[in-house]
Amino acid sequence: MNPYYFASIALILIGLYAILAKRNVLKMLVGLSIMETGVNLLLISVGYVSGRSAPILSEGITPDRAVDPIPQALVLTAIVIGVATTAMALSVVINLYEKYKTLNVEEIRRLRG
Amino acid sequence: MVKRIFAIVFILIIGFWMAKALDQVPFGQDRMLVGKYYLEHVKEETGAVNAVTAVVVNYRGFDTLGEVTVLFIASTGVAALLWRKKRKRTAKTEGSVVLTTGARLLLPFIMLFGVYIFIHGHLTPGGGFPGGATIATAFLFLYLAFTVYEVDHKIFEPLEGLAGVGYVTVGLIGLAIGGYFLFDWIWQTWGIGKENIGRLLSAGFIPIIYTLIGIKVGTELTGIVDNMIKEPEEGGQ
Amino acid sequence: MSDWVAIFIAALMVVSAIFAVEWRDLLAAVVGMTAVSLFASIAFFFLQAPDVAMVEAAIGAALSAAVFIFAINRTERYESEEEGTGWWVKW
Amino acid sequence: MSQYASLLIALPLFGAFFIPILKRISKSAVMPFLVLVTLIQTGIAAWVFNEVYITGKPIIIMAGGFRPPIGINLYIGHFAALFVLVIAVTSLLMTIFSFKAVSVEPKDKYAMLFLLLMLGATGMISTGDIFNLFVFMEITAISAYALIAYNKTGEASEAALKYIVLGGIGSSFFLVGVALIYGSLGTLNMAHIAQLAHLVNPTVAKAGLALLIFGLAVEAEQFPLNAWAPDAYQEAPHPVTAMFSAFVVKASLYAMGRVIYILSAVEGWSSILRLLIILGTLTVIIGEMSALRQNNVKRMFAYSSIAQVGLIAVGLALGTESGVSASVFHMFNHAIVKALMFLAVGYVAVELGGTEINKFEGLGKRMPVTAFAITVGAISIIGIPLFNIFWSKMQLILAALNAQYTWMVALILGASLVEATYYIRLIHTIWFKGEGEKVKESSVLALVMLLLVALIIVIGIYPEPFWNVMQKAGSDIFNVAQYIKNVPLMGVSP
Amino acid sequence: MNELALIVFAPLIAGALAWLIDIKGIREIIGVLGAAVPLGYAALLYQKVNGGLSFAINLGVFKLTFALNALNWFFLGIGALVGFAAILALVSTGRDSYEWLFALMSLSGVLGVFLANDLMTFFIFWEIMTFASFMMVLHYNKAASLKYFxxxxFGAYAMLIALGMIYAKLGTFDFAQIQQAMYKEAYAVAFKADTVFSKGESILIYLLFLIAFGVKAGMFPLHVWAPDAYSETNQSYAAMFSGVLSKTGVYGFIMLYLLMGTRLAIELGGFRSTTKFGYIIAFLGGLTIIVGGLLAALQEDIRKLFAYSSISQLGYILVGIGVGTALSMQAALFHALSHALFKGLFFLIVATIVYRTGKTTFADMGGLAEKMPFTFAMAFVAILSLAGIPPLVGFASKWVLFEAVISQNLPVLGGMVFFGSAIGFVYLIRFTYAVWFGQRPTDLDNVKDAPLSMAVAMAILALFNVILGIAPGLVARELNKIFGKEVIGGNLYVLDLGFGKYNALAILIYLIAGIVIAGIIYFMGAKARRVPVTDTYQSANPVTMDYNLTIRRNFFLPLKETLAFWLRISFDKLYHDIGAWIEDxxxxxxxxxxxxxxxxxxWYLAIILLILALWGV
Known part of the structure; x- marks a missing residue:
């Protein structure tokens, strides 16, 4: 059980725990952001090949000495998507706070049934 | 309290299930299939030294186009949601003297460093995204330092649009010349810079695209920061 | 357990994540989140992914933290009282 | 020549990026520009549609000029060609409706988000690469978050928040699924994955497939995961709700169907499918039951739309070709009917200022054309023979009975009985109850509504040509062997 | 477009045209023409009945096939005739083009059901008919229409599941192929070989079909929609509604016999002298007769009275089908024809009364005979026919039915049938006396007789009632053609069942002779004296205002009190409570x-993840 795998799964689950247990909306968004970081870490650690170096093919590094570049390309996109989602979520929360004057999830329940 | 215990039990079971699944994907084992092709062919097919940049811009350029759109949606969305008739900056305290002088001194260097990152995207690690982010932090620096400073939307939004339009036009030119959307026509058809791999003017249209992405990401993140920091005046809707 | 650096960083990440979730003061939570992002950036460096490390540091740590702080600035800073956080949580 | 189909993606993108520049030139030109872009998009989509259906071969767009497993490819097969056309046409109709329906101020931002929502859905349907599917899913999702919260009212923000939190969790676990699949196979191209699916070791495959479907099911509104949908439909601007229920949900349903069938060689496949059928049936039942005593008509239509989506999901998860083509036909019919009904409800809300049921009393006398549109839509949704949904519902039920799911069919039919009740109550309130002075209806929207009504009745009376198209589209999803053959995979040495 | 397609789609197209051209004069003409086409073609196709006429439309999704044989020509005749009469009457009572569209659509639905040659077409036209008739009722009253719909x-979906199960196992909808498959099944069951359908499945299919056709035929537990639906719609449409649409349920039962009869008989075994599954239908039919008859007697509203009486008459047909012998099936078909004729006539009469007086309850009516002589004559024919007085068709069909039931020595069913005709007579007396004779309320003095279109419609039906009554052999010949063998013997005027003979002509002559003699005595100066209408019978009960039992007000109150215990069990309330419970x-x-x-x-997401984790592990 590799430490990075363990860390990524732990981060994902702590993020999920925050969303499930915490009542403050901003805390939930912190949990969401942590979950996304955990997923990125998982993606990278899946693409890592032990004993190889970064995929910059400068003079010293030959193709069979480099790590898998694809997960790194994917994570580049995933991180920025994570930030975009967080920025959007926060602006929604700002609007929400302006109208509802509360951040407690139990009170944000006007739309139900 | 019961809710927390249930939550912990739930996430433990889910964690155990994911761990069991991950055990079958051993860490550090060479499972590359398409990755191996990229590493072997990156030099002659794209001319970039940094394989990740080549994959990001050239091989999987579509993802990055999507990626830039996501950031564009985020900045437009934030602007749409936080739009008010009259908005002004409500920062009360001016930055300390260290901050203000630091801002004046360091600003050009941070900008320069950001531009350096995305211009050398195809050689050294980092590319359009960190470069753009560094430029955005430069503007953030100004926002924190001065209570009056505001980015002029009249210039930033069209610049953002222009960079986006630029990126899509590069793709369309590729479609026109090479027959495929986002086709690297500089490298594949014209073959400029084939001889000086590893130096600045090489790797086809990767530097052009990364410059456009750098400008776009920079302006967009500054736009988000600007929208977030301003508060509606009391009269504002 | 190949090398202790990985374990150390992984442990740091998990602890700062737990603290980020448990702290009542939202600003502290954001700092915890940024710490997680920073350690992740270092982990990426050790996993031979420099590009991703730079992006994570520049965007993940700096900008999402800044956005969160602006959001807190326009809403409330502290979580409501009856949160019942653990004994080991100060802020 | 066929690579020019990539304009389907490039054009809305170009339009969206061009709008801030256009705003500088003349602020009022934004909405007409939006109509222009959607019009050109419809033209391209129509050209692609008849190109694919005449030659019979799918169009493979290779982004960047690299052959599939290396580069990303767009696979515009029979289904994608059809549904890109549906998306383009619906967006065109909704841009016309946006002129009247959207009054909240930053209209240019609305236009950009509108175009990007259309782009996201088109991308999701035509992409041939799992991670690209994730990116387009995110584009659709984030533009949906922005559009739902666009009205800046408290309720709209609340609805958007719910969608963001649930969508965020869903897409994170989708990424974990992608990581597992990539970890064990090394490739992201769907056709390549389908080819190598049997090599994956069983536990990873089962977990990966489950997580992928979980991620997509959140977007595709399956039973417990669709709690965000009624609020999102209710609070979004009216044209956006119509687009939402017409094709955004369908795109994630298609993606789920595509993922199910490319990983069909996976060992735990049938058990996950049975779970999906149970979820789909629950979606139908809970969706219909919750619409029973709704007094907000828009929310009632939202629940009814969720229920129909559940029915489509059951069709997809049956695992037989007839089931899949029936669910494709139902997607097509449902898109038309729901676009019409949300357009009509939105128009009533714009004219009479609200969608509560008491606003609908005596609508027959006040807005006859809109009332007629809602009535035809409601009657066709109930499943009356001379209208279009009847044929696809019949095919779905027969396919389900063919697959020995008799109890599921009994529950679904019970649910559609419930659906008949609340629609009939609505029809009665509209035509035979209450009075009101006549409201002048805009001729353009009346024309659009009558066009959709005519389409519903034409399909209802003579479904034969549409059914042939649907069968081709259904087999496009179902038989993966043909899919793998169509995609020119480079022989990458495993 | 050959004749079958024209028959089925002409009313629909005419209805759509009438709806589009919303001008008062023209839409009536189009509508009547639309209804006349099927009647005309039905007559024309009489020679080509066994000519194997068929027609198919390929709708891609399904192939709609129609065919004509002796059985569905018989039903086609009933449908077209009563339908044409109802549409003719609709000319004057029709309020707007909405009713024209849906009346004609339901007519084309019914004709489509009769002519269908495969289960899917049968189902599609069944749905069209249900929807169209529902829209006619929705126009007047939401609660009744919702209950009906x-x-x-619910019945249609039950049929759909049964149909789907058959399609899943046999892969075909076509009647002929299903029939052969079921015969093979029957032999397989007989020789204990393995069969395509298990015993449980075939029973389930039978029950589903029972529910589906039971709802439409108004069988006992599922009859609650009929009284409201028949009374809460345009009364001239009610003639078609109860006369023709209920026959689709009967046609469905016969189809059930044709398709799965032998299989179910062998599978479920016999009960006394009939098959077990047949006896269920017959017993429920019997219950329908009793319930329908009793409730009809207790009604104060004319429309409700005839609605209940229509249900109880259908009970006869179900008993006929249930008994299952060739004779009883022919009796059922015969009664189906006569029921359509006299029930259609009754509803047209009610339509005229309501159209002219605007009143619907007994209390405000009376003494209309002088004011509406023609309608009274028609009513007289209808009453004789329903009560089963010899020269009219009602008697012929009831007689054959009684003979059939008794010859199978089924005492319980026989008892029910006899009770039914007795109670039928009771509520008819009330109708005759309360509406036509007695004192006329002052506001009905200037009542005019039936308008021309309704008069013609009533005349047509009354004519058929009389002709087929006098010459039942005409109908018997058709029925024998359906069954292929000589079941009811005798020539044009005589029905010979082997153990009983009925000479319609002779009885007619005796009747005329009797009437002449009675006429002479009456005119010779029998001292007729005027009797005050309020001459009530109290049988020793105190005469209080609410217990004032006149012919017009709660005439059968004592009967209601005796039945009070049974009246509490009403299936109507049961279904209503189920509906309310589901809604809560x-x-x-x-x-x-x-x-x-x-x-x-x-949390829901987490639960689903948990399920995936536990299920997937």
């Missing part, structure tokens, strides 16, 4: 599941 769609359950479910908090929604 839900029950009939839905309300609770919705508020519990979609409770608005993002956290609980996130």
């Amino acid at each position: 839900l029950l009939s769609v 359950l839905a309300e609770v479910l919705r508020n519990y599941i979609y409770n608005g908090s993002v956290q609980s929604y996130a």
Whole structure:
């Protein structure tokens, strides 16, 4: 059980725990952001090949000495998507706070049934 | 309290299930299939030294186009949601003297460093995204330092649009010349810079695209920061 | 357990994540989140992914933290009282 | 020549990026520009549609000029060609409706988000690469978050928040699924994955497939995961709700169907499918039951739309070709009917200022054309023979009975009985109850509504040509062997 | 377009045209023409009945096939005739083009059901008919229409499941192929070989078909929609509604016999002298007769009275089908024809009364005979026919039915049938006396007789009632053609069942002779004296205002009191409570599941992940 795998799964689950247990909306968004970081870490650690170096093919590094570049390309996109989602979520929360004057999830329940 | 215990039990079971699944994907084992092709062919097919940049811009350029759109949606969305008739900056305290002088001194260097990152995207690690982010932090620096400073939307939004339009036009030119959307026509058809791999003017249209992405990401993140920091005046809707 | 650096960083990440979730003061939570992002950036460096490390540091740590702080600035800073956080949580 | 189909993606993108520049030139030109872009998009989509259906071969767009497993490819097969056309046409109709329906101020931002929502859905349907599917899913999702919260009212923000939190969790676990699949196979191209699916070791495959479907099911509104949908439909601007229920949900349903069938060689496949059928049936039942005593008509239509989506999901998860083509036909019919009904409800809300049921009393006398549109839509949704949904519902039920799911069919039919009740109550309130002075209806929207009504009745009376198209589209999803053959995979040495 | 397609689609097209051209004069003409086409072609096709006429439309999704044989020509005749009469009457009572569209659509639905040659076409036209007739009732009253629509769609969906199961196993909808497959099944069951359908499945299919056709035929537990639906719609349409649409249920039962009869008989075994599954239908039919008859007697509203009486008459047909012998099936078909004729006539009469007087309850009517002589004559024919007085068709069909039931020595069923005709007579007396004779309320003095279109419609039906009554052999010949063998013997005027003979002509002559003699005595100066209408019978009960039993007000109150215990058990309330319970359950479910908090929604996601984890592990 590799430490990075363990860390990524732990981060994902702590993020999920925050969303499930915490009542403050901003805390939930912190949990969401942590979950996304955990997923990125998982993606990278899946693409890592032990004993190889970064995929910059400068003079010293030959193709069979480099790590898998694809997960790194994917994570580049995933991180920025994570930030975009967080920025959007926060602006929604700002609007929400302006109208509802509360951040407690139990009170944000006007739309139900 | 019961809710927390249930939550912990739930996430433990889910964690155990994911761990069991991950055990079958051993860490550090060479499972590359398409990755191996990229590493072997990156030099002659794209001319970039940094394989990740080549994959990001050239091989999987579509993802990055999507990626830039996501950031564009985020900045437009934030602007749409936080739009008010009259908005002004409500920062009360001016930055300390260290901050203000630091801002004046360091600003050009941070900008320069950001531009350096995305211009050398195809050689050294980092590319359009960190470069753009560094430029955005430069503007953030100004926002924190001065209570009056505001980015002029009249210039930033069209610049953002222009960079986006630029990126899509590069793709369309590729479609026109090479027959495929986002086709690297500089490298594949014209073959400029084939001889000086590893130096600045090489790797086809990767530097052009990364410059456009750098400008776009920079302006967009500054736009988000600007929208977030301003508060509606009391009269504002 | 190949090398202790990985374990150390992984442990740091998990602890700062737990603290980020448990702290009542939202600003502290954001700092915890940024710490997680920073350690992740270092982990990426050790996993031979420099590009991703730079992006994570520049965007993940700096900008999402800044956005969160602006959001807190326009809403409330502290979580409501009856949160019942653990004994080991100060802020 | 066929690579020019990539304009389907490039054009809305170009339009969206061009709008801030256009705003500088003349602020009022934004909405007409939006109509222009959607019009050109419809033209391209129509050209692609008849190109694919005449030659019979799918169009493979290779982004960047690299052959599939290396580069990303767009696979515009029979289904994608059809549904890109549906998306383009619906967006065109909704841009016309946006002129009247959207009054909240930053209209240019609305236009950009509108175009990007259309782009996201088109991308999701035509992409041939799992991670690209994730990116387009995110584009659709984030533009949906922005559009739902666009009205800046408290309720709209609340609805958007719910969608963001649930969508965020869903897409994170989708990424974990992608990581597992990539970890064990090394490739992201769907056709390549389908080819190598049997090599994956069983536990990873089962977990990966489950997580992928979980991620997509959140977007595709399956039973417990669709709690965000009624609020999102209710609070979004009216044209956006119509687009939402017409094709955004369908795109994630298609993606789920595509993922199910490319990983069909996976060992735990049938058990996950049975779970999906149970979820789909629950979606139908809970969706219909919750619409029973709704007094907000828009929310009632939202629940009814969720229920129909559940029915489509059951069709997809049956695992037989007839089931899949029936669910494709139902997607097509449902898109038309729901676009019409949300357009009509939105128009009533714009004219009479609200969608509560008491606003609908005596609508027959006040807005006859809109009332007629809602009535035809409601009657066709109930499943009356001379209208279009009847044929696809019949095919779905027969396919389900063919697959020995008799109890599921009994529950679904019970649910559609419930659906008949609340629609009939609505029809009665509209035509035979209450009075009101006549409201002048805009001729353009009346024309659009009558066009959709005519389409519903034409399909209802003579479904034969549409059914042939649907069968081709259904087999496009179902038989993966043909899919793998169509995609020119480079022989990458495993 | 060959004749079958024209028959089925002419009313639909005419209805659509009438709806589009919304001009008062023209739409009536189009409508009547639309209804006349099927009647005309039905007559024309008489020679080509066994000519194997067929027609198919390929709709891609399904192939709609129609065919003509002796059985569905018989039903086609009933449908076209009574339908044409009802549409003719609709000319004057029709309020707007909405009713023209849906009346004609339901007519084309019915004709489509009769002519269908495969289960899917049968189902599609069944749905069209249900929907169109529902829209006619929705126009007048929401609650009644909703109850009707839900029950009939419940039946339609039951049929759909049965149909789907057959399609899943046999892969075909076509009647002929299903029939052969079922014969093979029957032999397989007989020789204990393995069969395609298991015993449980075939019973399930039988029950589903029973529910589906039971709802439409108004069988006992599922009859609650009929009284409201028949009374809450345009009365001239009610003639077609109860006369023709209920026959589709009867046609369905016969189809059930044709398709799965032998298989179910062998599978479920016999009961006394009939098959077990047949006896269920017969017994429920019997119950329908009793319930329908009793409730009809207790009604104060004319329309409700005839609605209940229509249900009880259908009970006869179901008993006929249930008994299952060739003779009883022919009796059922015969009674189906006569029921359509006299029930159609009755509803047209009610339509005229309502159209002219605007009143519907007994209390405000009376002494209309002088004011509406022609309608009274028609009513007299209808009453004789329903009560089963010899020269008219009602007697012929009832007689054959009684003979059939008794010859199978089924005492319980026989008892029910006899009770039914007795109670039928009772409520007819009330109708005759309360509406036509006695004192006329002052506001009905200037009542005019039936308008021309209704008069013609009533005349047509009355004519058929009389002709087929005098010459039952005409009908017997048709019925024998359906069954292929000589079941009811005798020539044009005589029905010879081997153990009983009925000479219609002779009885007619005796009747005329009797009437002449009675006429002479009456005119010779029998001292007729005027009797005050309020001359009530009290049988020793105190005469109080609410217990004032006149012919017009709660004439059968004592009967209601005796039955008070039984009247509490009403299936109507049962279905209503089920509906209300489901609605409350839905309300609770919705508020519990979609409770608005993002956290609980996130919990749902976690639960699904948990299920995936446990299921997938």
